[in-house]
Amino acid sequence: MENHKLDFLPPNIDYTPLIKDISEANRILGSLNGLLANIPNQSLLISPLLTKEAVASSKIEGTQATIEEVFKYEAEGKSSEIGTKEQDIREIINYRKAIHAAIELLEKKALGENFVKRLHAILLDSVRGSNKDKGNFRKIPVFIGKPGAAIENAIFIPPDVSELSELISNWEKFVNSPDEPDVLVQTAIAHYQFEAIHPFMDGNGRIGRLLIPIMLYEKGILSYPLLYVSEFFERNRDDYYSFLRMVDKENNWESWIIYFLKSIKEQALDTQSKVLNMLELYKSIKEKLSDFNSQYAIHLLDIIFENPVTSFKNIKTRINTNSYQTIYNLLDKFQEEKILVEVTGGKRNKIYVFDELMKIIR
Known part of the structure; x- marks a missing residue:
C-alpha cells in the first residue's frame, strides 16, 4: 500500500444536493449561538460541557475514563486509581486545557501551523504519547491500522513527510479563506484534510476534532466554542471513519459533508437542550438559597x-x-x-x- 496522494484544497464541491442540510445546520447552530450569547455567566456552563467534549473525543482514541472520574480526580487532587486510568484522565484534562489555550491563542495567532503545534504540545504534555515529539510535525512515516497491524495491512497511509509542509500551508490558507461559500462545509473539508495529512506522530484525531468548535468560534458562528461534536462521532464511530475513508478512496466529499452536517445539527440541538436544563436548574436552586x-x-x-x-x-x-x-x-x-x-x-x-x-x- 502506498502513501495517500492528497489533492490541494479547495475540492470541487457540488453544493446543490447539500443546500437543505447546510441551511438546516446553520439555522440550528444560529439558535444555539443566540442562546449562548445571552447567558450572563457563561463560565457556569463551560467547564462541565467542555469536559464532556474532552471525554468523548478522548474515548474515540481508546481512553476509558468517565466524566465523573475526571471531576473526582480534580476534586481530590489525585486519582483513586493509578496507572492507565490516571493517564486517561490527564489526557482528558489536557484536551480541555487545549481548548482554553486555543481561545487565548486566537487573539494573537491565526489558525495554522504554529497554532496546531502549540495545541499539540499541550495535549501531549506528560501523558501517553508525550514521547511522540509533542508540538512538532512527524519526521518519519506513519500509518493507520488495527493495533499491532503491520504497514502491509494498513487501512490508510498518510502522505509522505516530504509533502507535509506544502499540504499544511495549503490547509492553513484554506481554513483562513473568507471566500468559501459556507463555513460549516469549509469546516467539514478542513477536518477531513487535517486527518488525512496526519501531521503528528500521535494525537491527530483529538487535535482535528478540537479544531471543529474552534473554527466555528473563530469565524463568528459560535460566541464560545461550546459544541461537543465528538460525542456524535464517538456514538457513530464506525460511520465516522467510514465516511472519512470514502473521501480517501472515492473522492466522495458529498457523503462526508452530509454526515458532518448531521453531527452539527444533532449536537447543536443536544447542547441547546442541556444549556436550557442547566439554566433552569441554576434558577430553581438560586431561589432556594x-x-x-x-x-x-x-x-x-x-x-x-x-x-x-x-x-x-x-x-x-x-x-x-x-x-x-x-x-x-x-x-x-x-x-x-x-x-x-x-x-x-x-x-x-x-x-x-x-x-x-x-x-x-x-
Missing part, C-alpha cells in the same frame, strides 16, 4: 456548577472566609436540601457530587 441566610450560598452554587464533583479542600480555596465552620455549615445545608450528595461515607477527605447537574451532562 435565599432561605439559607448565608452570603456565600450563591458563591458555592457557582463553584459546584463549574465543578459538579468537589471537596472541602477545593471550596476553601474559592470562598473568601477564615472560618472553616462557615463552609461546613453551608455544605450541611446543601446536603439537607439534596443539592449535594457526599459519596465517600468517610469522616475525612469527603467528596460531594452535584447529582442533578451530573444527570444533565452525562
